[in-house]
Amino acid sequence: MPAPKNVFGRSLLIASAVALSTALTAPVALAAPKPSTSPSAAPPAKMSTVGGARLGRPGTQVNLASGVPVLPKDVTARSWIVADAESGEVLAAHNAHWRLAPASTLKMLFADTLLPKWPKTTEHTVQPSDLAGIGAGSSMVGIKEDETYTVHDLWLGVFLRSGNDAVHVLSAMNGGVKNTVAEMNEHAEELQALDTHVVSPDGYDAPEQVSSAYDLTLFARSGLQKKDFREYCSTVRAKFPGETKKNKKGKEVRETFEIQNTNRLLAGDSDVPVYQGIAGVKNGNTTNAGATFTGVAERNGKVLLVTVMNPQKDESNEVYKETARLFDWGFRAAGKVRPVGELVPPKSAAQASARPGPTASSGEAGGAADQVGKPGSDAVVSAAAGGGTDGVGVALGIVGGVLVLLAGGAFLVNRRWPLPDLVRRRPRP
Numbered sequence: 001m002p003a004p005k006n007v008f009g010r011s012l013l014i015a016s017a018v019a020l021s022t023a024l025t026a027p028v029a030l031a032a033p034k035p036s037t038s039p040s041a042a043p044p045a046k047m048s049t050v051g052g053a054r055l056g057r058p059g060t061q062v063n064l065a066s067g068v069p070v071l072p073k074d075v076t077a078r079s080w081i082v083a084d085a086e087s088g089e090v091l092a093a094h095n096a097h098w099r100l101a102p103a104s105t106l107k108m109l110f111a112d113t114l115l116p117k118w119p120k121t122t123e124h125t126v127q128p129s130d131l132a133g134i135g136a137g138s139s140m141v142g143i144k145e146d147e148t149y150t151v152h153d154l155w156l157g158v159f160l161r162s163g164n165d166a167v168h169v170l171s172a173m174n175g176g177v178k179n180t181v182a183e184m185n186e187h188a189e190e191l192q193a194l195d196t197h198v199v200s201p202d203g204y205d206a207p208e209q210v211s212s213a214y215d216l217t218l219f220a221r222s223g224l225q226k227k228d229f230r231e232y233c234s235t236v237r238a239k240f241p242g243e244t245k246k247n248k249k250g251k252e253v254r255e256t257f258e259i260q261n262t263n264r265l266l267a268g269d270s271d272v273p274v275y276q277g278i279a280g281v282k283n284g285n286t287t288n289a290g291a292t293f294t295g296v297a298e299r300n301g302k303v304l305l306v307t308v309m310n311p312q313k314d315e316s317n318e319v320y321k322e323t324a325r326l327f328d329w330g331f332r333a334a335g336k337v338r339p340v341g342e343l344v345p346p347k348s349a350a351q352a353s354a355r356p357g358p359t360a361s362s363g364e365a366g367g368a369a370d371q372v373g374k375p376g377s378d379a380v381v382s383a384a385a386g387g388g389t390d391g392v393g394v395a396l397g398i399v400g401g402v403l404v405l406l407a408g409g410a411f412l413v414n415r416r417w418p419l420p421d422l423v424r425r426r427p428r429p
Contacts, residue, residue: 043079047097048195051214052341055096062092063338072325076312078290079213080322082330085221085296085303089339091330093213096341099195100309102211103284104139104162105219105292106203109196109211111158111232112223113187114174120152120228130172131165135204138164141259144243153241159232160261162284167202177201192344193218205288213307214343220281220294220305221343233280236261264320265295272317275324281305283319291319297327304330305343 042058049056062071071092079095090096125148134140141156141163143149149169157166171180180201188196193215199206223229239256247253261267263283265275277297284292290310297304306326311318344350 043095043098047095047099048212048214050097050192050194051090051344055090055093055214055341058095058098060092060094061096061340063340065338068337069329069332072322072329074313075308075322075325077308077310077319077322078312079307079309080326081213081217081305081307082326082333083217083221083305083343084334084339085224085305088221088343088345090341090343091304091333091337091339092326093340096214097195097212098309099210099212101205101209101286101289102196102203102216102309103205103286103289103292104203105216105282105284105294105307106196106198106201106209106211107158107162107167107284108216108219108223108282108294109184109188109193109198110167110170110180110201110203111155111229112219112226113184114170114180115155115223115226115228117174118151120150120155122151123148124151124154124169124173126169127172130169132168133177134164134168135200135202138202138204139262140165141240142242142257143169147241147244147254149241155228155232156235156238156240156259159282160235160238160259162262162282164202164204171201188215188219190348191215191218191222191346192350203284203286203289205286213309216292216294216309217305217307218343220296220307222346224281224296230280233263233282234266236267263293263295264317265293265297265324269317269320272320272324275327285319293319293323295323295327299331302331302334304334306330 045058047056047058054061060071064070075094077094079098079100081093081096082091083089084091126143126145128145131143131145139162141158141161143154143157143163143165151170154166154170157163158170168177171177174180174183177200181198184198184201185196188194188198193211195210195212196215197208197210199209203209223233237258237260240259242255242257244252244254263278263280264272265278266280268274275295275297277299279296279298281294281296292307292309294305294307297306304327306323308319308323308326311322313322315321
């Protein structure tokens with residue numbers, strides 16, 4: 001499946017390079033105002049313009065024209081975005097840069113920051129201090145003190161059960177919560193996610209902890225370029241280690257219990273069917289944030305990202321229902337609608353592209369390189385997860401990630417990655 005080809009005029013390339021250079025050197029305050037402890041009921045009149053001027057405007061931004069389907073009317077979220085995951089084009093958005101409480105969708109940034117740090121087989125024995133400071137009412141996977149877990153176990157707990165206990169254990173392994181928060185904020189800045197301010201690594205409500213639909217989509221796009229991230233966020237169910245106990249014979253045994261992904265578009269629910277082509281990513285829900293969700297889905301060779309923050313309609317699973325409606329619209333509109341903005345590349349990729357060069361280079365923008373092929377080449381991989389997981393099958397045929405340096409100093413990021421073939425060959429649970 002060849003990567004889409006984009007042709008730009010030299011004048012457009014030069015203009016893009018100038019605009020990109022200006023965005024990278026502008027003070028952060030211009031792109032992201034100071035976090036608010038009490039967000040207003042209405043979006044600010046002016047928001048960040050990272051990714052395009054229209055994304056900084058309040059209200060819905062879409063270029064409706066002949067042949068473009070009308071947006072669904074029953075979307076009540078305070079903020080949302082529909083983007084092409086590979087080209088980075090934002091097809092439509094609503095208050096994309098409104099800084100709101102993110103809830104557990106912030107765990108995407110946590111994972112993208114920490115996943116490369118340890119092999120899956122690394123073991124850690126949990127100390128009481130590892131579980132200190134977990135917020136009341138937090139979602140938990142059931143980690144016990146003095147028990148030993150692999151890093152693979154812990155990541156399953158983060159992605160499937162949104163376990164704040166798993167986040168705190170991994171943070172302890174990473175030098176503590178304070179160090180982890182600092183690294184997450186640093187990585188957010190590298191990704192140009194300038195609406196984000198991390199206070200708690202698990203997304204638990206905290207004063208001045210904010211992100212935006214735009215930034216959450218950047219986190220998902222960066223994370224999905226990591227093979228482990230793709231496998232974990234697409235896993236429907238897995239076995240998790242329980243507590244060590246003595247059986248009737250006095251022998252110590254440690255049984256496992258099943259955990260299931262809380263992403264209802266992936267696992268399904270009584271009022272939400274599994275969404276065709278869904279492959280992750282992460283959901284969240286707290287008092288301040290309401291329900292939040294970022295999802296990725298593939299259909300007919302097109303990969304879309306949708307982020308929805310805080311639907312105002314009080315119905316069961318509303319965040320998933322509104323996400324599904326926006327996915328449906330996006331797949332119908334793709335190739336017909338003119339974008340209103342773009343998902344920007346990480347700073348390092350943008351700065352590297354500003355240096356003129358006669359040759360193209362390949363790599364992974366915003367993540368560890370994996371499955372990188374030559375420009376225009378096809379690669380088919382197997383994405384089987386171990387540890388008794390279910391929901392990761394044969395990966396889709398893909399084209400390796402490419403950074404193309406173009407004349408005039410600008411660049412185009414064409415990113416394709418293998419998404420697990422989750423639901424089209426699996427009946428609804």
